[in-house]
Amino acid sequence: MLVLDASSFIGGFNPQFADFEQYTVPEVLDEVKTRRAKFVLDVSILSGKVKVLSPEDEYVEIVKREARNTGDLWKLDATDIKLLALALKLKRERNVEPIIVSDDYAIQNVARRLSVDFTPVAYSGIKEEIQWRLYCPFCxxxxxxxxxxNICPECGGELKRKVAWKKRINKQKDD
Ligand SMILES: [Zn+2]
Structure with a gap:
């Protein structure tokens, strides 16, 4: 089971290739702003590949307490705390081992404290590199x-984007 941080989408993680149950919190939707990452996130949610879930306050409070203990609380925003709380909720209520996919060190640090596994995006093993081509369909x-x-400066036509090539990057976790 994976719990996905905004940094995983921004970092190029594509849930479609991951053979896990995947979750995120609603707040992550506001943090993913780049066009490509937003598209991947929207499609993942619409297709049911990623489920959006909010943790209860009791888990949020546990995360805040632990983050205060590790000195990371000031580095975490509300979304980070919710994400950690969701991972804790899934772990406790469903008795499964979720893995947080995040490049944020404070999240990783508090996750360690909560005995929740984490992995940086680059080591998640599922990363896709897409090269886009932008062209004017008129000229x-x-x-x-x-x-x-998104407007062609030469003829005023609306530019189109298409995939020039796509490559799946597999990296091994080597620590
Ligand atoms: Zn043109």
Whole structure:
């Protein structure tokens, strides 16, 4: 069972390739803002691959107490605390071992304290690299994939985005 932080989506994690039950908290939806990561998150939720769940206050309080003990409380925002609380809830109520996927050191530190496993996004073993191509369907000009506008400066047409190539990156956890 995986519990996904906003950093996992921003870091390129794609739940579609992960053969686990996957969860996140509603607050993560507000933190994922880049177009690609947001798209991956939306599709994952709509397809039921990622379930959105809120932990009860009792778990939030336990996380706050432990984070205060480790000195990490000031580094965690409300979303981080909810995410840790959700992992704790799943672990206790369903008696399973969830793994938090996050690149945030404070989250990792408190997770360790709560005896919840975690993995940085790069070591999750499921990362997809997509190279986009941005082009104008009218005048056929191409633009860099990070070009910020969506209107062709040459002819005023609306730019389209398509996948130039896609590669699955598998990394082994080596610690
Ligand atoms: Zn054009």
């Amino acid at each position: 056929k000009r191409q633009y860099p994939s990070d070009y910020s506008g």
